[in-house]
Amino acid sequence: MRTQLVRWGTVLVAAGLVAVPGQQVRVVSTLDVAMKVERDGRLSVTETVSVPPGREISRVTSLREPVDGDRERRYRVRDAVVTGSGSADVTEDELRTTISGNATVTYTVDGAVAELPHRQEVRWQVADGWDTELAEVRASFVAPVQRASPITCLAGPPGSGRQCGLAEVDHTGVVRAEHSPLAAGERMVLAVGLPTATVTANAAFVSAGLGWPWLLALSLACLLALALVAGGIVVLLARRRDAQAFGVAEPVEVLLRDGDRVRFSSPDGVLPGQIGTVMDGVVDVVDISATVLDLVVRRYLDVRPDGEGARELVQLNAPGPELHDYEQTVLATLLPGEERVLSLSRLRGRDLDLTPVIDAMYDDAVRQGWFSRRPDRGRGLLPPRTARGRLLAGQVRGLLNYLHSVRPADIPAADRELVFTRSLPYAAVLGGVERWVATFAEDERLAGRGSDLAAFLVELNGLLAESEHLRNR
Structure with a gap:
């Protein structure tokens, strides 16, 4: 509660609603955007814009979004209405808005829903092309179902991969995103995943069309x-x-701060088991082991002694729709049927078929938009990594820099254990688990837990590699 009060107090002061003795109040503009996708695929948008008295701000939002290669995505905006002081003009290519004072802008977007493999994605530019800094941008998104995953929110200069300050699903199922401040010319984009066939897909992708008639x-x-x-x-x-x-290491904010608290956030929401494929286009045993370790950290699994001097995996919580397909496949492979406990000693010499897991991980890399096709097919041809995948590869190097440079003192004591454990699987897949554990050596409890999980990882890696060797001999 104290963090929330401090945070909102800061916003009120920034907005000029609370005076600070002895200081000149900086009067700024803010933007609230409420979005709702309907069953027929149209996206209803309501923007509430607050502008200081005597000021006028404007924006130009392009309705053409470059995709990959020579293709672009085209949106259509209609029924734009401004209530209050301002105006809106829509052409085939642009949405133009001018606001003075406080105003509400409503409009409908066609083309925001794309059909992807195994899911749909609703995408819109929450804020784009404003000619002045916005002190805070807040967005909400509502869909006919309350199963929104994954959620991607990017804020910064066009083309950057910087994540928004906040992107989450609240207890009512509403997606909420926030970022502050947003500089003039920067944009904030929100993309929300929905189950297949939730709404009518209407995204339009067309060739940019260079048109060289002399050819x-x-x-x-x-x-x-x-x-x-x-x-x-x-x-x-x-x-x-x-x-x-x-x-090149792209700048990435791994530790997101909210007042005096911090939380770990991976670039583009990438999970430990996905990183290896993004970086080298190959699913390795270590990617599968890192996935298991991540499921341990997220409390789907636990590692315990089996009473006979060995370790065992125990299922703590049943997997739900929030897990990716490849994570579900990992669990089903290690704990088939009604099994809930797996002693690692039983894996030794066992012909474990990891093919379904490997296939699911390659498919996931395409589903996330990091590859245009499965990277294990057509090797030697045009590299299938997309612009988004190349950006993420650079951000992963930024994540590695974080693992090598962060100090325990950088993390509040109340958040240290959670940040340490959430980061551990990423350190494992990037080959830095020993270094990560050593960084927290002064905290005997954390270092002890990290050492135990690192030893488990080494054992699991060996057993899975042996299983693959037996299967391929």
């Missing part, structure tokens, strides 16, 4: 030669972009 006059031989050269350049550039993604 039509070229002979077939010249066209073929040109295509071969262009294809080689595209492959070279794509591979170079992939290499650059590995070499």
Whole structure:
């Protein structure tokens, strides 16, 4: 409660509603956006804009969003109405709004719902193209069902992968996102996953269409030669972009602060078991082991002594729809049927079929939008990593920098255990678990728990690798 009061007190002061003795109050603009997707796929949007007296702000939002390659996504906005002091103008390509004072803008978006493999995604630019800084942007999203996952909220310059300050589902099932401040020209984008066939998909993806008519006059031989050269350049550039993604660490905020508290947040919501595939395009045993460790940290599983000097995995909580398909497959593979306990000693020499897990993890990498196709198919061709996947690869290097540089003193004591355990599977998949445990060596309880889980990970890695070897011999 104290954190909430401090936080809202800060907002009130920033908005000029509370005076601070001896200080000049900075008067700023804020934006609240309420979104609701209907069964027919239309997205109803209500924007509440607060502008200081005597000021006028405007925005230009493009209704064309570059995707990958030469494609773009096109939205259509209709029925734009401004209540209060302001105006709205909509063309085929842009939404323009001018506000002075306080006003409410309502409109309908077509094209916000895309059908992806195994799920739908509703995506809209909550704030984009404003010509002044917004002190705070708040957004809410409501759907016909209360099963929203995953949730992606990005805020910053166009093309950046910086996450919003807050993105969560509240106890009523409403998705809520916040970010402050949002600089002039920056944008905030919210994408919410929904179960397949929840609403009518209406996203429109079209070719950007460069239109070079003189190409039509070229002979077939010249066209073929040109295509071969262009294809080689595209492959070279794509591979170079992939290499650059590995070499450059994108800035990423891993520890999100709320007053005097912090919480761990991975870039683009990536899970430990997904990182390896994003980075090298290959599902390895360590990716599966990191997934198991992450399920332990998130209390779906527990590691306990079995009474005979060995360790055992125990299911604590039943998996629900919040888990990814590959996580469900990992659990079903290790604990098939009604089994709830697995002694690791039983895995030794066992011909465990990990193929369903590996397939599910490759499929997941495509489903998340990090690859245009499964990276294990068509090797040697054009690298299938998307722009989003390349950005995430750079952000993972930023995550690695966090694991190498954070100090216990950077984390409030009340949050230290949670941050330590949530980060541990990421350290494991990135090869830094020993370093991570050593960083917290002064806390004997955390270091002891980390050492136990690290030893479990080493044992599990060996058993799964042995199982794969037996299956492939």
